[in-house]
Amino acid sequence: MAQYRNGVHMPNWLAVFLTVLALSKRTQWAITLGIVFFIGINLLGGYFVGNLSLEGQFVGIENIIRDKLLKRYDKFALVALVSFWIVAYKCYQKDKKRFW
Helix, strand or coil, rough: CEEECCCCCCHHHHHHHHHHHHHEEEEEHHHHHHEEEEEHHHHHHHHHHHCCCCCHHHHHHHHHHHHHHHHHHHHHHHHHHHHHHHHHHHHHHHHHHHHC
16 A cells, blocks of 8 residues: 555555556546537537427427437437547556556
8 A cells, every 4th residue: 555644545556546547648638528528519419409499280399309309419428428438448558558
C-alpha cells in the first residue's frame, strides 16, 4: 500500500489506476469526448424533436412520435458514450502496459 503524508493508505491498484489515468491523454480524451457527445446528442435530439409539430389528423399521435424519437436519440447517445468508454478502456490498457 502506498502511504501519504497524512498517514492515509491507498491500495496499490487505485494508485496504479489514478497514475495511469493522469498520464494517459488518450484515455482522458476518450472519456471527455464520450461525455460531450452524450450530452450533445441528447440536447440536439431534444431541440429537433421539440420543434416537431403535426397538422390535421396526426395531431393526436404527435406526443407518441416525439417520445419514440427521443428514445432513439437517447439510445444513440448511450451507444456513443459506451463506445467511447470502450475506446478509453483499450487506451488505458495500452498505456498501463507502456508505463508499468
